Amino acid sequence: MTELLALGFFQRALLAGLVLSLLCGLLSVFVILRRLAFIGVGISHSAFGGVALGFLLGVDPLWTGVVFSVLVALLIEWARGRGRLEEDAAIGIFFAASMALGVIFLHLSRTYNVDVFSFLFGNILAIGPRQVLQILGVAVAVAATLALCFKELVFLSFDEEMAWVSGVPVQALRNLFLILMALVVIVSIYLVGIILVSALLVIPGAVARNLAGHIRTMVAVSMGAAAGATVGGLLLSYQLDWPSGATVVLLLSLVFFLSAFLVRRSRRPGG
Amino acid sequence: MSSAPVIEMRRLWVTYNHAPVLEDIDLDIQGGSFVGILGPNGAGKSTLLKVLLGLIRPSRGEVRVFGESPERLRRQGRFVGYLPQRPLTNPRFPITVLDAVLMGRYGQIGLGRRPAPADRRVAQENLERVGIAHLADRPIGDLSGGEQQRVFIARALSVEPRLLILDEPTVSLDACAQDDLYDLVQRVREDLGLTVLMVSHDIGAVATHVDDIVCLNRRVHLHQAPPIGRLALENTFGCSVEYLFHGQIPHRVVRVHDD
Numbered sequence: 001m002t003e004l005l006a007l008g009f010f011q012r013a014l015l016a017g018l019v020l021s022l023l024c025g026l027l028s029v030f031v032i033l034r035r036l037a038f039i040g041v042g043i044s045h046s047a048f049g050g051v052a053l054g055f056l057l058g059v060d061p062l063w064t065g066v067v068f069s070v071l072v073a074l075l076i077e078w079a080r081g082r083g084r085l086e087e088d089a090a091i092g093i094f095f096a097a098s099m100a101l102g103v104i105f106l107h108l109s110r111t112y113n114v115d116v117f118s119f120l121f122g123n124i125l126a127i128g129p130r131q132v133l134q135i136l137g138v139a140v141a142v143a144a145t146l147a148l149c150f151k152e153l154v155f156l157s158f159d160e161e162m163a164w165v166s167g168v169p170v171q172a173l174r175n176l177f178l179i180l181m182a183l184v185v186i187v188s189i190y191l192v193g194i195i196l197v198s199a200l201l202v203i204p205g206a207v208a209r210n211l212a213g214h215i216r217t218m219v220a221v222s223m224g225a226a227a228g229a230t231v232g233g234l235l236l237s238y239q240l241d242w243p244s245g246a247t248v249v250l251l252l253s254l255v256f257f258l259s260a261f262l263v264r265r266s267r268r269p270g271g
Numbered sequence: 272m273s274s275a276p277v278i279e280m281r282r283l284w285v286t287y288n289h290a291p292v293l294e295d296i297d298l299d300i301q302g303g304s305f306v307g308i309l310g311p312n313g314a315g316k317s318t319l320l321k322v323l324l325g326l327i328r329p330s331r332g333e334v335r336v337f338g339e340s341p342e343r344l345r346r347q348g349r350f351v352g353y354l355p356q357r358p359l360t361n362p363r364f365p366i367t368v369l370d371a372v373l374m375g376r377y378g379q380i381g382l383g384r385r386p387a388p389a390d391r392r393v394a395q396e397n398l399e400r401v402g403i404a405h406l407a408d409r410p411i412g413d414l415s416g417g418e419q420q421r422v423f424i425a426r427a428l429s430v431e432p433r434l435l436i437l438d439e440p441t442v443s444l445d446a447c448a449q450d451d452l453y454d455l456v457q458r459v460r461e462d463l464g465l466t467v468l469m470v471s472h473d474i475g476a477v478a479t480h481v482d483d484i485v486c487l488n489r490r491v492h493l494h495q496a497p498p499i500g501r502l503a504l505e506n507t508f509g510c511s512v513e514y515l516f517h518g519q520i521p522h523r524v525v526r527v528h529d530d
Contacts, residue, residue: 035363148383149383151385155377165324165326165345
């Protein structure tokens with residue numbers, strides 16, 4: 001174990017995984033309270049189109065992915081705001097369309113290779129110092145923004161109409177939160193990949209919902225669950241020689257089922 | 272204070288998809304009065320409130336609240352306290368009663384700042400005013416319907432408003448809790464010198480508690496003071512309404528007419 005921790009690539013993976021999981025755990029509380037789980041799935045899958053565009057144009061897929069996901073997220077919000085389309089339908093349409101676009105981009109760029117696979121399922125052990133810096137940059141920016149409008153986001157999640165009436169800039173905050181989600185989704189792709197990234201946005205908050213009664217403890221439990229499962233998953237995946245992203249998500253799911261079981265027991269009369 | 276009108280509406284129209292919801296409303300509401308807004312479903316009561324709260328811009332005409340446009344007033348987050356019809360959309364939401372009341376201060380605290388001790392004091396005082404200070408640290412979902420309603424009144428009062436707007440405040444309450452709520456509103460109004468606007472379709476309650484009644488069915492019919500005549504109600508509701516007082520409990524009997 002000590003020799004493992006001495007390895008440069010594993011140190012980077014652990015640091016990046018820890019930062020990403022704390023970030024996802026923080027965001028996840030609002031994803032659960034505002035019922036944005038499906039939009040998380042939509043944003044992450046639509047990132048595929050952006051990443052593939054990066055391959056086609058020969059630029060860092062991170063940037064094209066960010067631009068693409070933010071655009072799709074805001075398009076979904078715009079369609080919802082116009083009221084002509086239900087939000088779940090809007091998400092279903094936009095994410096399928098961007099994935100299809102991604103397949104076409106990949107076809108045109110003729111790079112059906114390992115790179116694509118690691119974007120789909122994550123490959124945290126392969127990240128370099130530059131990606132670690134990207135992750136740290138996004139983490140600081142997102143955490144600072146969330147800290148600045150934390151109380152307004154709680155108000156918004158609790159009662160959107162009242163937040164409007166009280167002078168909270170509701171639409172700006174809704175858009176801002178979607179942009180933060182898109183940013184976090186894109187950098188989290190390094191850890192668990194496009195297909196599994198929504199797990200990090202949904203499960204930690206759901207665990208916290210089961211175990212915590214107040215928003216502040218919920219944030220702590222959510223971040224703790226995400227970080228614990230990520231560090232544990234990375235170590236376990238190394239021991240078992242399993243894919244790291246999938247191991248993290250499986251461990252996180254296990255934590256969720258445990259928390260659900262604990263809640264059931266504690267709610268049983270006389271138990 | 273009582274001389275200048277708190278709310279002024281002039282030739283106000285609101286239309287949705289070319290269909291008028293409010294037609295040519297002219298309305299003045301004086302400071303310090305307790306006004307009930309009566310009307311059948313679909314009469315535009317909620318729309319009227321949303322115009323006053325700055326959530327809907329009128330299609331035509333003018334509206335002023337404290338001499339300002341409601342949208343500007345909303346962005347300042349003061350002067351107007353509001354009790355929505357169904358305030359608790361998510362009963363398991365993980366905050367305490369005090370947290371919920373503090374939200375009334377957020378408009379004035381602004382982005383990026385935490386509630387100051389003075390804000391907490393205002394919230395605490397209003398919890399005392401509505402008689403549930405002992406519940407401050409309980410999860411909001413643990414409270415009964417009547418207690419929750421008091422929490423949201425305390426939140427509305429924490430804005431330190433001069434106008435209090437209540438949207439169907441008693442729909443989810445049983446008879447005793449309804450009476451308690453009307454008494455509470457009356458007491459708060461007198462203590463704080465508030466102007467109160469209350470939307471309801473409970474004719475009996477409105478007629479016994481308010482000073483003036485606005486009957487709304489897309490257009491406005493004004494009544495200076497209760498008791499209101501049967502004819503006026505029939506004009507508003509578009510059906511025959513019998514309004515009976517005997518003993519302590521006012522009744523109403525509605526006969527649907529065929530048209």
